[in-house]
Amino acid sequence: xxxxLLFYFLKFIVDPVKGAGETLILLGRTFLALPxxxxxxxxxxxxxYVSGYKSLFVVSIVAAFTGMILSLQTGLALxxxxxxxxxxQLLVVALTREMSPFMTALILAAAVGxxxxxxxxxxxxxxxxxxxxxxxxxPVKYLVLPRIVGFTIMVPVLSVYGTVLGILGGGLVASxxxxxxxxxxxxxxxxxxxxxxGLKDIWVGMLKAVVFGLTISTISCRQGLKASGGAIxxxxxxxxxxxxxxxxxxxxxxxxTALFYRK
Amino acid sequence: xxxxxxxxxxxxxxxxxxxxxxxxFIFLIFLGYFTMVKKNITVVSEPRYLPVILQSAESxxxxxxxxxxxxxxxxxxxxxxxxxxxxxxPVLIDRKNRKFIKPDQKLRAVQGQYVVAxxxxxxxxEVYNNYSIVTQYPSLFSVKTVDIRPGRKQDxxxxxxxxxxxxxxxxxxxxxxxxxxxxxxxxxxxxENFGDPxxxxxxxxxxxxxxxxxxxxxxxxxxxxxxxxxxxxxxxINKRGLEREALDVLIQAxxxxxxxxxxxxxxxxxxxxxxxxxxxxxIIF
Numbered sequence: 001x002x003x004x005l006l007f008y009f010l011k012f013i014v015d016p017v018k019g020a021g022e023t024l025i026l027l028g029r030t031f032l033a034l035p036x037x038x039x040x041x042x043x044x045x046x047x048x049y050v051s052g053y054k055s056l057f058v059v060s061i062v063a064a065f066t067g068m069i070l071s072l073q074t075g076l077a078l079x080x081x082x083x084x085x086x087x088x089q090l091l092v093v094a095l096t097r098e099m100s101p102f103m104t105a106l107i108l109a110a111a112v113g114x115x116x117x118x119x120x121x122x123x124x125x126x127x128x129x130x131x132x133x134x135x136x137x138x139p140v141k142y143l144v145l146p147r148i149v150g151f152t153i154m155v156p157v158l159s160v161y162g163t164v165l166g167i168l169g170g171g172l173v174a175s176x177x178x179x180x181x182x183x184x185x186x187x188x189x190x191x192x193x194x195x196x197x198g199l200k201d202i203w204v205g206m207l208k209a210v211v212f213g214l215t216i217s218t219i220s221c222r223q224g225l226k227a228s229g230g231a232i233x234x235x236x237x238x239x240x241x242x243x244x245x246x247x248x249x250x251x252x253x254x255x256x257t258a259l260f261y262r263k
Numbered sequence: 264x265x266x267x268x269x270x271x272x273x274x275x276x277x278x279x280x281x282x283x284x285x286x287x288f289i290f291l292i293f294l295g296y297f298t299m300v301k302k303n304i305t306v307v308s309e310p311r312y313l314p315v316i317l318q319s320a321e322s323x324x325x326x327x328x329x330x331x332x333x334x335x336x337x338x339x340x341x342x343x344x345x346x347x348x349x350x351x352x353p354v355l356i357d358r359k360n361r362k363f364i365k366p367d368q369k370l371r372a373v374q375g376q377y378v379v380a381x382x383x384x385x386x387x388x389e390v391y392n393n394y395s396i397v398t399q400y401p402s403l404f405s406v407k408t409v410d411i412r413p414g415r416k417q418d419x420x421x422x423x424x425x426x427x428x429x430x431x432x433x434x435x436x437x438x439x440x441x442x443x444x445x446x447x448x449x450x451x452x453x454x455e456n457f458g459d460p461x462x463x464x465x466x467x468x469x470x471x472x473x474x475x476x477x478x479x480x481x482x483x484x485x486x487x488x489x490x491x492x493x494x495x496x497x498x499x500i501n502k503r504g505l506e507r508e509a510l511d512v513l514i515q516a517x518x519x520x521x522x523x524x525x526x527x528x529x530x531x532x533x534x535x536x537x538x539x540x541x542x543x544x545x546i547i548f
Contacts, residue, residue, distance in 0.1 A: 184326055
């Protein structure tokens with residue numbers, strides 16, 4: 001009984017460690033396979049289309065409403081102090097630094113990351129990956145590379161798009177619900193963006209989006225590649241991919257913020 | 264030794280995922296310690312709130328940039344319409360209760376209507392008597408900015424005791440419209456707001472519309488006369504053969520200048536000969 005408990009405890013510790021190691025090794029192998037990207041350009045573009053264009057509608061709605069909610073909530077609180085004119089500044093900081101890359105990453109992890117895990121997982125359980133290896137085709141170059149590259153390119157693009165929509169949505173609510181002059185709102189937005197901190201916010205936000213893109217796509221691919229046990233195995237891989245992606249998005253988001261803004 | 268290294272190599276080959284994963288988690292734990300547990304002492308520079316009095320806030324808006332000798336130091340935080348009494352003290356009216364609220368409740372003579380702009384700046388500015396705060400356009404089509412020129416120290420002059428606002432005073436000003444009192448010895452700075460150059464231009468055009476119309480009509484009349492060949496100037500311009508005569512004059516001028524040039528060269532040659540003879544005779548006689 002005690003041995004069994006010890007076994008489960010060790011498994012509880014070792015499994016995530018092994019999983020993280022395998023994911024990082026997969027990422028390393030993908031980097032090494034980057035020169036072969038030229039031969040997989042078509043598939044990479046297809047992955048970009050799936051990750052970017054297909055998620056555009058969801059990202060648009062979520063980004064616009066995130067901006068509107070932020071604007072309304074902070075505006076109502078700031079109104080008590082006569083500071084509602086500052087909403088533009090606040091929204092720029094919140095969206096560029098954190099909210100936009102974070103929300104985009106969550107949406108893409110749920111919508112696209114899960115699809116990648118399911119697709120690769122199905123191939124794995126139906127032994128298609130083994131067949132590729134038998135034919136001396138590296139699954140990393142053939143399957144993982146275009147998915148990781150395509151996904152990682154689209155996350156920052158959608159993040160910037162989300163920021164713009166969030167600012168526009170926030171501006172709409174600020175002018176109609178909080179009586180903030182649109183001219184003042186956009187002056188504040190541009191004043192905030194043009195400062196040294198504003199530019200830093202933009203590139204740190206972009207860096208976050210790239211890191212999130214790499215994290216989600218690599219985790220999803222790894223979960224898919226390790227899927228086993230038929231349809232149930234694919235389901236588990238998809239669930240694991242989404243859960244682990246969410247955990248790492250939030251953890252890495254904090255670390256990047258702390259590293260770049262901690263003085 | 265050889266056996267040991269062989270074992271480590273074998274172990275790494277067999278458990279590379281675990282080793283990489285463990286390294287990653289150890290790295291995260293270190294990162295967590297430095298970013299979450301370890302205390303971080305930061306020196307945060309508090310913003311300063313500098314109120315300045317303007318004749319008008321024309322073309323200025325909240326968020327417009329504030330510069331110190333051209334260097335960006337902040338933005339306009341808020342704009343407030345105020346009445347100043349004869350002593351230069353703000354007289355504010357609580358519009359809800361229709362009464363004077365600060366600094367006393369008595370009705371006072373008002374010298375004029377002004378705007379107080381609260382500048383949110385990141386540093387303390389030492390201002391001298393010869394200071395100036397002006398609004399300007401960095402370029403013709405850019406947004407208006409406020410430039411602080413703090414002036415220079417003359418003799419043993421001390422910097423002016425400029426009135427800054429605390430955060431609480433700024434909040435009171437924004438929410439309750441309470442203008443803080445200015446204590447004796449404290450100075451509230453004044454700024455000059457120059458108009459928009461394009462607006463001024465349109466204003467000048469608007470004011471001088473009649474004269475401009477007359478000028479344009481005169482010009483039209485002159486050009487019309489020129490086209491029709493009326494008037495002395497027009498007759499001269501339209502005279503047949505004018506071009507030919509002008510060309511003759513130019514040819515003659517050219518011939519003249521050529522001859523002058525030749526004459527000058529001949530004179531120089533003759534002169535040098537005379538000078539030679541002069542020298543020679545000078546030596547002989």
